[in-house]
Amino acid sequence: MLRIAVPNKGRLAGAAAQMLREAGYRQRPSDSDLVCRDEPNQVEFFYLRPHDIATYVGSGDLQLGITGRDLLVDAGGPAVELLDLGFGGATFRFAARPETITDPAKLPGHRIATSYPGIVRGYLAEHGLDAEVIRLDGAVENAIGLGVAEVIADVVQTGATLRQAGLAPFGEPILESAAILIGGPDRPVDGGVTQLQRRLQGVLVARSYVMLAYDVHAETLDAACQLTPGIESPTISPLHREGWVAVQSMVRRAEVHRIMDELYDLGARAILVTDIHACRL
Numbered sequence: 001m002l003r004i005a006v007p008n009k010g011r012l013a014g015a016a017a018q019m020l021r022e023a024g025y026r027q028r029p030s031d032s033d034l035v036c037r038d039e040p041n042q043v044e045f046f047y048l049r050p051h052d053i054a055t056y057v058g059s060g061d062l063q064l065g066i067t068g069r070d071l072l073v074d075a076g077g078p079a080v081e082l083l084d085l086g087f088g089g090a091t092f093r094f095a096a097r098p099e100t101i102t103d104p105a106k107l108p109g110h111r112i113a114t115s116y117p118g119i120v121r122g123y124l125a126e127h128g129l130d131a132e133v134i135r136l137d138g139a140v141e142n143a144i145g146l147g148v149a150e151v152i153a154d155v156v157q158t159g160a161t162l163r164q165a166g167l168a169p170f171g172e173p174i175l176e177s178a179a180i181l182i183g184g185p186d187r188p189v190d191g192g193v194t195q196l197q198r199r200l201q202g203v204l205v206a207r208s209y210v211m212l213a214y215d216v217h218a219e220t221l222d223a224a225c226q227l228t229p230g231i232e233s234p235t236i237s238p239l240h241r242e243g244w245v246a247v248q249s250m251v252r253r254a255e256v257h258r259i260m261d262e263l264y265d266l267g268a269r270a271i272l273v274t275d276i277h278a279c280r281l
């Protein structure tokens with residue numbers, strides 16, 4: 001049975017479980033359950049602290065896991081990223097009081113508080129910088145006000161927490177994080193693993209595309225198909241009405257309204273958009 005690590009709480013937990021449900025997997029009925037067996041799919045889900053997931057997958061005890069890219073980098077391998085899951089986006093950055101330090105080159109001699117010491121030590125080593133790293137469990141923005149450190153390195157999404165603490169980010173983001181699917185370094189080619197990957201890819205496509213259907217005069221079909229080329233090729237069906245055809249094509253959700261406007265201007269009519277609930281390309 002395939003064994004998969006899923007965040008048990010925190011920012012990624014709800015969205016990870018939702019994505020697995022959309023991919024057709026059973027998820028735990030209660031937030032306090034730590035294991036959930038999905039017999040029909042032959043998968044067992046283990047609900048673990050997000051910071052521990054790369055360790056379980058890296059050791060090979062679990063075959064796959066969902067975690068944050070920053071958490072994978074912090075663990076320092078050997079697990080590897082397999083797929084960006086399109087949620088949980090955030091940056092990982094240095095921040096300080098703006099009047100104190102604004103350049104990462106000036107980090108030596110400062111204390112850096114963080115919940116991600118692996119990322120910070122990796123950055124310092126890569127840039128030949130020497131600074132003290134202080135590991136804290138969370139709420140690291142308080143570390144500067146409380147005199148524990150002069151600099152923090154933390155997850156920044158909206159930046160509201162930094163602003164509230166009177167801090168400003170500096171330097172380029174250390175990394176751009178997102179929720180990812182991870183696997184062990186020497187994954188055997190396993191049918192269950194490829195099936196899960198394909199299903200999650202299907203969810204990503206279903207979320208970012210819609211199905212567009214419309215009727216158009218055969219004379220303008222080529223121009224219409226240029227607007228809606230689809231992923232493979234649009235489906236064209238004859239209509240009872242002489243000289244007209246029906247077209248069906250997948251289009252990016254973000255572009256659908258612009259495309260509908262342009263199709264209408266071309267003379268297309270009965271333009272309908274429907275959600276895709278699942279797909280396998």
Ligand SMILES: Nc1ncnc2c1ncn2[C@@H]1O[C@H](COP(=O)(O)OP(=O)(O)OP(=O)(O)O)[C@@H](O)[C@H]1O
Nearest residue numbers: 009010011050068069070088089090138155157177
């Ligand atoms: N606004 C955010 N704040 C913190 N983490 C975020 C945010 N947005 C996305 N993430 C991602 O969520 C993961 C951290 O999740 P985790 O559950 O450890 O933290 P949390 O939600 O802050 O929970 P905890 O209260 O245990 O700290 C990281 O991969 C991080 O990049």
Ligand SMILES: O=P(O)(O)OC[C@H]1O[C@H](OP(=O)(O)OP(=O)(O)O)[C@H](O)[C@@H]1O
Nearest residue numbers: 138139140155156157158159160161162
């Ligand atoms: O840029 P923002 O949108 O403000 O989000 C980032 C903040 O949210 C997280 O903290 P969280 O609330 O999870 O508390 P924690 O520090 O205890 O993990 C993270 O550690 C930052 O502090």
Ligand SMILES: [Mg+2]
Nearest residue numbers: 010011138139
């Ligand atoms: Mg947190």
